[in-house]
Amino acid sequence: xxxxxxxxxxxxxxxxxxxxxxxxxxxxxxxxxxxxxxxxxxxxxxxxxxxxxxxxxxxxxxxxxxxxxxxxxxxxxxxxxxxxxxxxxxxxxxxxxxxxxxxxxxxxxxxxxxxxxxxxxxxxxxxxxxxxxxxxxxxxxxxxxxxxxxxxxxxxxxxxxxxxxxxxxxxxxxxxxxxxxxxxxxxxxxxxxxxxxxxxxxxxxxxxxxxxxxxxxxxxxxxxxxxxxxxxxxxxxxxxxxxxxxxxxxxxxxxxxxxxxxxxxxxxxxxxxxxxxxxxxxxxxxxxxxxxxxxxxxxxxxxxxxxxxxxxxxxxxxxxxxxxxxxxxxxxxxxxxxxxxxxxxxxxxxxxxxxxxxxxxxxxxxxxxxxxxxxxxxxxxxxxxxxxxxxxxxxxxxxxxxxxxxxxxxxxxxxxxxxxxxxxxxxxxxxxxxxxxxxxxxxxxxxxxxxxxxxxxxxxxxxxxxxxxxxxxxxxxxxxxxxxxxxxxxxxxxxxxxxxxxxxxxxxxxxxxxxxxxxxxxxxxxxxxxxxxxxxxxxxxxxxxxxxxxxxxxxxxxxxxxxxxxxxxxxxxxxxxxxxxxxxxxxxxxxxxxxxxxxxxxxxxxxxxxxxxxxxxxxxxxxxxxxxxxxxxxxxxxxxxxxxxxxxxxxxxxxxxxxxxxxxxxxxxxxxxxxxxxxxxxxxxxxxxxxxxxxxxxxxxxxxxxxxxxxxxxxxxxxxx
Amino acid sequence: xxxxxxxxxxxxxxxxxxxxxxxxxxxxxxxxxxxxxxxxxxxxxxxxxxxxxxxxxxxxxxxxxxxxxxxxxxxxxxxxxxxxxxxxxxxxxxxxxxxxxxxxxxxxxxxxxxxxxxxxxxxxxxxxxxxxxxxxxxxxxxxxxxxxx
Numbered sequence: 001x002x003x004x005x006x007x008x009x010x011x012x013x014x015x016x017x018x019x020x021x022x023x024x025x026x027x028x029x030x031x032x033x034x035x036x037x038x039x040x041x042x043x044x045x046x047x048x049x050x051x052x053x054x055x056x057x058x059x060x061x062x063x064x065x066x067x068x069x070x071x072x073x074x075x076x077x078x079x080x081x082x083x084x085x086x087x088x089x090x091x092x093x094x095x096x097x098x099x100x101x102x103x104x105x106x107x108x109x110x111x112x113x114x115x116x117x118x119x120x121x122x123x124x125x126x127x128x129x130x131x132x133x134x135x136x137x138x139x140x141x142x143x144x145x146x147x148x149x150x151x152x153x154x155x156x157x158x159x160x161x162x163x164x165x166x167x168x169x170x171x172x173x174x175x176x177x178x179x180x181x182x183x184x185x186x187x188x189x190x191x192x193x194x195x196x197x198x199x200x201x202x203x204x205x206x207x208x209x210x211x212x213x214x215x216x217x218x219x220x221x222x223x224x225x226x227x228x229x230x231x232x233x234x235x236x237x238x239x240x241x242x243x244x245x246x247x248x249x250x251x252x253x254x255x256x257x258x259x260x261x262x263x264x265x266x267x268x269x270x271x272x273x274x275x276x277x278x279x280x281x282x283x284x285x286x287x288x289x290x291x292x293x294x295x296x297x298x299x300x301x302x303x304x305x306x307x308x309x310x311x312x313x314x315x316x317x318x319x320x321x322x323x324x325x326x327x328x329x330x331x332x333x334x335x336x337x338x339x340x341x342x343x344x345x346x347x348x349x350x351x352x353x354x355x356x357x358x359x360x361x362x363x364x365x366x367x368x369x370x371x372x373x374x375x376x377x378x379x380x381x382x383x384x385x386x387x388x389x390x391x392x393x394x395x396x397x398x399x400x401x402x403x404x405x406x407x408x409x410x411x412x413x414x415x416x417x418x419x420x421x422x423x424x425x426x427x428x429x430x431x432x433x434x435x436x437x438x439x440x441x442x443x444x445x446x447x448x449x450x451x452x453x454x455x456x457x458x459x460x461x462x463x464x465x466x467x468x469x470x471x472x473x474x475x476x477x478x479x480x481x482x483x484x485x486x487x488x489x490x491x492x493x494x495x496x497x498x499x500x501x502x503x504x505x506x507x508x509x510x511x512x513x514x515x516x517x518x519x520x521x522x523x524x525x526x527x528x529x530x531x532x533x534x535x536x537x538x539x540x541x542x543x544x545x546x547x548x549x550x551x552x553x554x555x556x557x558x559x560x561x562x563x564x565x566x567x568x569x570x571x572x573x574x575x576x577x578x579x580x581x582x583x584x585x586x587x588x589x590x591x592x593x594x595x596x597x598x599x600x601x602x603x604x605x606x607x608x609x610x611x612x613x614x615x616x617x618x619x620x621x622x623x624x625x626x627x628x629x630x631x632x633x634x635x636x637x638x639x640x641x642x643x644x645x646x647x648x649x650x651x652x653x654x655x656x657x658x659x660x661x662x663x664x665x666x667x668x669x670x671x672x673x674x675x676x677x678x679x680x681x682x683x684x685x686x687x688x689x690x691x692x693x694x695x696x697x698x699x700x701x702x703x704x705x706x707x708x709x710x711x712x713x714x715x716x717x718x719x720x721x
Numbered sequence: 722x723x724x725x726x727x728x729x730x731x732x733x734x735x736x737x738x739x740x741x742x743x744x745x746x747x748x749x750x751x752x753x754x755x756x757x758x759x760x761x762x763x764x765x766x767x768x769x770x771x772x773x774x775x776x777x778x779x780x781x782x783x784x785x786x787x788x789x790x791x792x793x794x795x796x797x798x799x800x801x802x803x804x805x806x807x808x809x810x811x812x813x814x815x816x817x818x819x820x821x822x823x824x825x826x827x828x829x830x831x832x833x834x835x836x837x838x839x840x841x842x843x844x845x846x847x848x849x850x851x852x853x854x855x856x857x858x859x860x861x862x863x864x865x866x867x868x869x870x
Contacts, residue, residue, distance in 0.1 A: 066818030066854045199814060206819030207807040209754025209794030213820060216753035224748060249737060267748035268757075269740050342758050342766060342820045342853045391756070391820030392853050424759045622814055626859070630817055633855025656763040656851060665845035667857035 042171040044133055045179070046093075046104040047077060047126040050171035054154050056083045059093045062119065063110040063363045064202065065393030066630070067685040068623030071200045075619055076120050079193045080127030080185060083167060084154040090201050095365030095385040108387075109364040111398040111510060113586040113683020116619055120681055121185075128183035130174070137173035138165050188617070188678065195676075197622035202389075211389040214361030215421055217348045222417040223252055225410050226271035229260040229430050232284035232649035233505050237261060241279035248274050255410045262410050268421055287505040287649040292335075295436060295504050295646060302459025302500035303331065303440045309476035312485045312497045320453025320494025324444025328533045330526060332441065333710040334518045336461075336644035337434035337511055338651075338659060343391020344427040347407035350417035354378045356408055357417075361390040363398035371401040372408045394634070395510035399467055400432045425654040432509025433644055435461035435480075439522040441529075449534025450544060453494040456484050456522075461508045462501045463515075475501060483519035483690070487584045489555040490527070491547035506646060512634055513689035516585045521639075521711065524581035524694030529707060538580055538698065539563050551589065554614050554677060555582060558591040562612040565673055566593035575599075576607060579698030581691040588615040588682030592691040594668075596699035602718035606636060606668040606696055611688050613673070616680030624684045628672040631685070635692025637662040643712050660714075723783045727752070728796025738784035743767045745783045746793060754794035754823045758851065765850030768824035769793045775831035794823035797830060806830045809867035817854035825850045829864055838868045 043049045049057040058074040070090045078085055098105045106122060131151050138156040139146040142163060149158050154167040167174075188194075205211050230236060240261050242254045250270035255262045261280055265271035302308075321327075348359040349372070356376055362368040369385040390397060397403075407420040422430070437460030444453040462480050465472040477499060478485060484497040511517060531541035542559060546552050559582050568578065575597045582591045595608040611628050618624050641660040645652045653659040697708040704718055723740070724733050727750065734749045746752045746769070755778060758766030762777040769778045770792040797804045803811075806829050816822045825848070832839060832847045839847065844864055852860070 064818075066816075068817075199811075200816070202819065203811050203814065203816055206816035206822055207803070207810040207826060208798060209823040211819055212753070213756075215757065216747075218751060218753070267736070267740070267744055269744035269748070270737075340853060342756075342764065342818070342851065344757070390818060392818045394853075421757070424761075626814065626817060626856075629858050630855040633852075633857065637855075655761055656759050657761060661764075661851045661853065662855070662857075663851060664848045664857045664860065667855075667861070670858055 042175050044130040044171060044174050045126055046101065047123070048081065048130045050167050052168045052171065054084065054087050054166050054168035056081070056088045056154070056167070058088055058090050059105060060090050061093060061098070061105040061108050062115040063108070063365070063387060063390055063393065065110070065363065065390035067115070067627055068200055068620060069110065069115045070202050071198060072116055072620040072623055073119060073123055074201065075193050075198055076116070076123040077127040079191055080124045081131050082151040082153065085193060085198070087154060088201065092387050095369045095387060096383060098366065099369070099380060108366045109398060110393065111363055111395055113588070113686045117587060117681045117683055120619070124185050125183060128185055129180055132180040132183055133177040134167055134170055134174040136177045137170040141165070141170065141173065194619050195621065198620050200623065213343050213391045214348070214359060214388045215343050215346045215391070217359040217388060217419060219348060219350060219417040222348070222419055223264050223266065223414060224268040224271050225255070225262045225264045225418050225420040226268060226275040227260055227262045227406055227420055227422055227426060228275055228278070228280060229426060230282045230284070231429060232282065232288050233507055234287055235259065235282050235284040235649070238281040238283045244277045244279065245274040248277070253414055254278070255413050257406060257409055260406055262406065262420065264410065264414050264418055272423060284649055290505055290649045291647050292645040298504065299436065299438045299459050299502050302502040303438055303457055305459070305500040307475070308457065308498035308500040309474060310496070310498045311476060311478055311481035313495065315494030317453050317455055317494050317496050321444040323446060324452050325447050326445040326533055328441070328443045328445065328530050330441045330529055330707070330709055332439040332522045332525065334437050334521060335642070335711065336436045336506060337638055337642045338428050338431040338644050338653070339394045339396035339511060340428065340659060340661065341390070341392030341394060341396050344422045344424055345396070345403040346419065346421040347403045348417060348419040349407040349411035351376060351408055351412040355382045357384040357386070358404065358408065359386040359388055360404060361388050361397060362401060363390070363393045364401065367399070368401045368404050371404040375405045375408050376412065394512040395514070396431065398510055400509050402432070424656070428654050428659055429651045432507045434511035434517060435463060435508040435515070436504070437461070437518040441522070441526045443526070443530055445530060445534055449536055451492050451530060454492045456497040458497070458499040459502050461503050461506065463508050463510060465501055466503055466508060477501060480515050481519070482515045482585070483523055483583060488523070489549040489552065489582070489584070490545040491549070505649065512631070513585060513686040516583060516690035517635070517638065520581065520583045520690035521693040521697070524583065524691070525697055525708070528579070528694070528698045528701065532701070539568055542580070542582055551584065554589040555584070557675060557677065558582070558589045558612040558614050561673055561675055562591035562593045562610050565612065565671065566595070566610040568593060577699045577702035579695045579700070579702060581694035581698065583687070583690050585687040585690055586683035587680060588613055588684065588687040590687045590691050592688070592695040594692070594695035594699045596696055596703060598700060598703045598718050600720065604640065604700060604713055604718060605666070608669045608671065609692070609695065610671045610673065611691070612675060613684070613688065614675050614677050615682035615684050616676055616678065618674050618676045618684070621674055624674055625672045627684045628688045629670045631688035632668065632670045632692055633662050635689040636668070636696065639693040639696050639711055640713050643715070723787065725783060725786050725791060726789070727791045728793060734783070736783060739782045742769070742778040742781045742783050742786055742791065746778065752793055752795055756820055756823055758821065763851070764821070765828055766821050766824040768827040768850065770827060770831055773831065773834060775828045794827060797826065804830060805870045806833065806863070806867045809863040809870070813859045813863040813866060815856050815859040815863050817856055821850055821852045825852060825860060829860070829867070833864070833868055839864065
């Protein structure tokens with residue numbers, strides 16, 4: 001999830017239904033020399049506040065949506081700060097403060113499993129900087145050399161004399177010290193906190209129902225709004241007959257937007273009841289004819305199109321096929337998927353004149369702020385933005401801030417603070433969906449059974465070309481092909497991976513693990529097909545194919561570990577079968593072995609899955625393990641049930657009754673093996689999602705002999721023929 | 722007008738009697754620990770206790786709880802003393818985003834009152850709440866731990 005060719009001063013923001021991207025420039029200079037905050041907070045640096053009672057407040061710029069940033073990022077700071085971890089509390093700085101302070105906290109966007117990868121060095125530096133300032137203040141007070149002092153556990157000791165002073169006692173003086181010109185970071189071998197399983201800082205609040213999510217925001221004088229958006233994407237509002245709601249209790253106003261209608265009332269239930277009583281007519285335009293079948297036909301054209309962007313090519317494909325003794329061909333398909341964050345989309349706004357204040361559960365607070373400013377036509381510095389806790393994110397609340405425009409427009413018209421909450425049905429029907437995709441696989445195997453040629457032709461909805469067209473040049477969207485490019489570990493002498501972009505009217509976006517969620521299923525299922533065509537064990541086949549890749553040792557490391565831990569060569573009970581998959585995503589290497597049964601009714605059950613990960617460095621093994629369990633559920637839910645279908649231009653699914661989620665009874669045993677090999681930082685939130693579907697489907701093949709080439713599994717009859 | 726007792730406090734609220742309990746708790750009484758997830762009693766994020774029984778409040782008209790005792794997540798730890806389920810949740814590091822956890826914890830607290838030491842099958846049958854973060858493995862471990870306190 002990187003935007004190319006965009007400088008640091010510019011935020012890319014996709015503003016909801018308007019479609020397309022906005023590049024909003026703020027005239028700010030990034031840099032460390034930001035103005036210090038006014039007020040009495042004993043702020044050592046922008047990242048760290050230390051109170052006289054030794055409480056340490058560490059600011060976290062990235063959003064907390066369950067992945068544990070609110071704990072892991074402070075750990076990085078605390079490692080160098082040398083503070084007492086039991087005294088640490090975390091807080092979110094406001095995006096508008098970031099803007100006002102020359103982006104002192106850097107980038108707020110939270111996605112692509114980047115929170116640790118991109119912040120680890122600045123955060124460790126922030127900790128080291130504050131530690132040096134605290135030591136300098138203590139040394140000055142004692143009249144000794146700073147080099148004679150050490151900090152540990154929130155206490156500074158003058159080593160020769162044994163004198164001590166706490167961080168809290170020197171915090172105020174430290175805040176006035178100059179920033180050190182240079183700080184040295186610890187070697188990884190000296191880390192005491194990083195790498196140690198550490199309980200989440202937010203756990204107690206979360207078991208007491210205390211955290212404030214966006215949907216929980218309460219502002220004095222606030223009204224509540226329910227929203228109906230045009231059910232056909234890109235359609236507009238034609239007319240609203242509100243005669244039926246006259247006199248309904250608590251209703252304040254009907255607000256008409258370009259492509260939506262809202263009812264504003266004293267509470268959300270009243271608003272929703274009145275909204276449901278409106279008679280609304282929409283202009284659906286040409287898109288009203290689109291169906292899942294028409295999308296499929298459109299994509300089939302992409303499989304055979306002459307023109308396709310080349311993501312990776314080497315060797316000579318026709319020579320490779322000519323030398324093959326066996327051909328393996330298969331077409332694969334995956335549907336659109338919704339994010340289904342359990343907290344529906346929502347935003348609270350208060351607009352007065354040319355100023356606005358907004359509250360939202362967003363993965364990118366700066367983008368939310370910029371979106372509000374753009375929609376209202378006011379300067380960004382006139383917007384105050386409060387970022388709340390997120391009830392799930394999964395990519396839904398990142399690049400797309402489509403929950404902001406209706407909120408600010410409704411609030412502007414009402415003149416009072418308004419909280420706009422989408423119903424679950426509205427949320428399911430107006431997502432930025434995981435793209436639909438197809439792959440046509442053609443491979444030639446030589447006399448040894450190994451591939452001499454492989455052509456991967458992909459087609460489907462490109463996220464970047466719809467959200468930010470300027471990032472896709474020459475028809476090449478490398479993210480759509482991720483997993484099949486330089487990140488593919490397999491040695492194929494003659495190889496072509498190309499992609500014919502086929503954009504539908506359905507909005508698409510980043511869904512946890514993005515295009516790996518389709519491509520790893522395509523890639524690892526097809527590798528299994530090749531292995532079976534060659535008559536070679538799928539694990540052994542992969543080992544042979546991982547040849548000279550520059551990350552071969554890491555791929556083999558996770559592959560062999562997952563296989564060993566799962567007991568790949570040991571017999572299983574008769575009904576249970578194994579499947580394996582391997583992938584790299586966001587700098588993390590992942591392999592999984594799933595144990596699966598298919599009963600006589602065709603019901604699939606995953607009993608156990610072993611997931612081995614090498615993310616280079618693990619900051620908090622506890623949350624990394626939790627994220628792996630979470631990723632398995634996310635991937636398994638999609639593989640079993642996930643499917644958004646289109647009829648008459650609109651989404652057919654509405655709620656959890658027809659967009660099914662995995663529940664307790666279907667949960668497999670997840671065994672996570674963290675095996676950081678050191679020297680790099682990979683992401684942890686997303687990578688394991690991708691390996692779940694292929695490991696599952698390869699096990700289903702082992703169980704039934706049926707090769708699954710499309711998802712979800714609910715559409716397949718797996719009963720024995 | 723409707724009358725209800727929440728966490729031991731009596732409230733008279735000026736809402737339509739068909740208003741679901743969830744929205745009275747959240748919007749009228751300002752108790753946001755109980756969550757909206759689906760509005761059709763599928764996800765369980767809105768689970769509260771009505772006379773000690775786990776109940777999905779998003780489809781329950783407030784008129785139905787007149788004269789009954791409603792307990793929400795805010796009332797599960799009176800005087801700040803955590804319920805054994807909440808303690809087990811902390812010990813087993815259950816919550817991720819946390820959004821479903823109020824309802825999950827209320828459902829489990831009611832289950833353990835009805836079945837003090839549930840089997841895995843009884844847990845599967847009783848705990849049908851949706852956790853989109855997928856905390857189920859830790860939920861199960863925490864239920865067993867809380868049962869054995």
